[in-house]
Amino acid sequence: MLGAYLTDPGRRGLGLKDQVFQRLGIVMTPISQLIGTGSKMISMAQVPIRLAADYAGADADMTLRLVEPIKSELRRHSLMNLYNSIELPLLPVLLKMEMYGVALDAAFLAELERTLAEQIRVLEHEIYDTVGHHFNINSTKQLGDILFGELKLPSGRKTKTGYSVSADVIESLRGKHPMVDYLLEYRQLTKLKSTYVDGLLALMDPLTGRVHTSFNQTVASSGRLSSSNPNLQNIPVRTEVGRQIRRAFIADPSFVLLTADYSQFELRILAHITHEPRLVEAFSKGEDIHTITAASLFNIPVAEVTKGQRRLAKTVVYAVLYGQSAFGLAQITGMSNSEASEFIKRYHETFPNIKGYVDSTLNQARIQGYVNTLFGRKRFFPEMRTLAFNERLALEREAINMPIQGGNADLIKIAMIRIQNELEKRKLKTRMILQVHDELVFEVAVEELERVKRLIKGMMEGVARLDVPIKVEMKVGRNWYEAEPME
DNA sequence: GCAGTCACG
DNA sequence: ACGTACGTGACTGCG
Structure with missing residues (x-):
C-alpha cells in the first residue's frame, strides 16, 4: 500500500515495490511454485503447514524490509502528508466495509x-x-x-x-x-x-448471505479506489432491466439502505480549481449547471432549454473535461464534426478559464514531470516531447483529467474517514458498506435514520471549503434499486 | 494470457 | 498526418 502513490500502477514500468526489490536484489518465489502446483489455484488451507509458515514468515520479513526505502521515496516526493492524513487512516475504514459486506437477496x-x-x-x-x-x-x-x-x-x-x-x-x-x-x-x-x-x-457467503468485495487502494493512477471479487462499483443502473439487479442488494431486517451522492462533484472541483466565474456563479446560486450550459451553447433563454439540449450540454461538458476531440464528440452524439467543434468552441467562450486550466496543467506535466490534486496526490508523466503524436495526446488527456478525478477521490476519502470515526464515536449501529467514486452507501438502523442522515450529509458537504458549495443528495430504500438517486 | 466486449463513475 | 474521452473489473473465446 505504502508505495502506490509514487508510480503509475498498471501502466508503465515497475511498481515501487518491485523497484525496491530489484535494488535490494530480492526475488520472491510464488507459493504455487514452491509446492509445484504450477498455475493451478489451490486454497492456502491445502498448503503443507511447514511451507505455509516459511512463506508467511518471508512475506512479513519482506514487507518490513520495504518500509524504510518506500518511506524515503514518499518523503522525497512530499507525499508523507497524503499518506498520513488520508491513505493510512482510510485503510481500517476499507477493512471494515469489506468485513461488513452487503446482504444479497x-x-x-x-x-x-x-x-x-x-x-x-x-x-x-x-x-x-x-x-x-x-x-x-x-x-x-x-x-x-x-x-x-x-x-x-x-x-x-x-x-x-x-x-x-x-x-x-x-x-x-x-x-x-x-x-x-x-x-x-x-x-x-x-x-x-x-x-x-x-x-x-x-x-456470496452461503452462511451469512452477504458478499464481501475487495476495495483496492493502490490500483488506480488517479487515486480512486477500485473494487473486485465482486466489483460492486459497476452494478447496472443505466437501463431498466439492468437496474433490476440492484433489487438484490438489501438491508438486514430493521435496517434500510441509504445512498449519499455528491452532486456534479467533478464539475464543482473544476469550478474551484479554475475559479471560472460563470461556473462558480451558477453553483453558488444553486442553478442547474447543465441547463445553464445548454442555454449558453444554444444561445437561448434558460427557460427554453429542452431535456435533449440539457443532455447534450452535459455530454459536451464532460467531453471537454476529458479532452475529447470534435471527432469523438461527433461519434457519440451523432452530430457532424463541424457541429461538434462549434459546440466545443462555444463552451470555451462561455467558460473562458477552462482553457487556462488545460494549458497550465499541461505545462506542469511537461516542466515538473507530474500533476497533482488539491491534496498533493501526484501522477507522474514521462518525457512527453519524445513521444509519438497520438501517444502524447493520450498522456495529455490523462494529465488534464487527473487533478479533477483525483481531487474527487481525495475528498470522498476524507469524508469516509470522518464518517466512520463519527459512527464509531457515537456507537451507532449504522455501517458504511460501499463507495462508488462519488457515492457512499450505508446500512442504517431504522431508529437511527434521521440522525444519521443529518450527520452524513453534514460531514460530506462539509468535507472542505471550496469556491462553490458542495451538494449531497440522499435516498433511502429497502434495497439499492429503491435507494438509487436520480440523475 | 491477450483481445474484444460491456458494466459503472 | 494521426486517431480520436478519463478511470476501472469481469466474462468469453481463442491461440
Whole structure:
C-alpha cells in the first residue's frame, strides 16, 4: 500500500515495490511454485503447514524490509502528508466495509437467474433461425463472419483481429436484418446473467448471505479506489432491466439502505480549481449547471432549454473535461464534426478559464514531470516531447483529467474517514458498506435514520471549503434499486 | 494470457 | 498526418 502513490500502477514500468526489490536484489518465489502446483489455484488451507509458515514468515520479513526505502521515496516526493492524513487512516475504514459486506437477496437472484436463462434460450433460437444454422454467438470471430461474410451486412470499424462487432456497430445495422434486435438483447441479457446474477451468487457467503468485495487502494493512477471479487462499483443502473439487479442488494431486517451522492462533484472541483466565474456563479446560486450550459451553447433563454439540449450540454461538458476531440464528440452524439467543434468552441467562450486550466496543467506535466490534486496526490508523466503524436495526446488527456478525478477521490476519502470515526464515536449501529467514486452507501438502523442522515450529509458537504458549495443528495430504500438517486 | 466486449463513475 | 474521452473489473473465446 505504502508505495502506490509514487508510480503509475498498471501502466508503465515497475511498481515501487518491485523497484525496491530489484535494488535490494530480492526475488520472491510464488507459493504455487514452491509446492509445484504450477498455475493451478489451490486454497492456502491445502498448503503443507511447514511451507505455509516459511512463506508467511518471508512475506512479513519482506514487507518490513520495504518500509524504510518506500518511506524515503514518499518523503522525497512530499507525499508523507497524503499518506498520513488520508491513505493510512482510510485503510481500517476499507477493512471494515469489506468485513461488513452487503446482504444479497438470494431467492430474488435465483428467480432472476431462471427468468434470464429462459429469455436467453428463446433469443438464441431466434438468432439461429434468422441465420439458418447454429454458431457460437459469443465468439466475435464467428459472429463477424456471419454478419459481414454470410449475410453481407455493411461492416464498420475493424479491430486488430477482424471485424468489430461491438454494440455501436451492431446498433447501426438495426432494421437491416432481423437478427440485429435479437442480438443486442441477447448481449444485454447474457451480460446480466453471467457477470451479475451468476457472478454474485458464486461469491456470496452461503452462511451469512452477504458478499464481501475487495476495495483496492493502490490500483488506480488517479487515486480512486477500485473494487473486485465482486466489483460492486459497476452494478447496472443505466437501463431498466439492468437496474433490476440492484433489487438484490438489501438491508438486514430493521435496517434500510441509504445512498449519499455528491452532486456534479467533478464539475464543482473544476469550478474551484479554475475559479471560472460563470461556473462558480451558477453553483453558488444553486442553478442547474447543465441547463445553464445548454442555454449558453444554444444561445437561448434558460427557460427554453429542452431535456435533449440539457443532455447534450452535459455530454459536451464532460467531453471537454476529458479532452475529447470534435471527432469523438461527433461519434457519440451523432452530430457532424463541424457541429461538434462549434459546440466545443462555444463552451470555451462561455467558460473562458477552462482553457487556462488545460494549458497550465499541461505545462506542469511537461516542466515538473507530474500533476497533482488539491491534496498533493501526484501522477507522474514521462518525457512527453519524445513521444509519438497520438501517444502524447493520450498522456495529455490523462494529465488534464487527473487533478479533477483525483481531487474527487481525495475528498470522498476524507469524508469516509470522518464518517466512520463519527459512527464509531457515537456507537451507532449504522455501517458504511460501499463507495462508488462519488457515492457512499450505508446500512442504517431504522431508529437511527434521521440522525444519521443529518450527520452524513453534514460531514460530506462539509468535507472542505471550496469556491462553490458542495451538494449531497440522499435516498433511502429497502434495497439499492429503491435507494438509487436520480440523475 | 491477450483481445474484444460491456458494466459503472 | 494521426486517431480520436478519463478511470476501472469481469466474462468469453481463442491461440
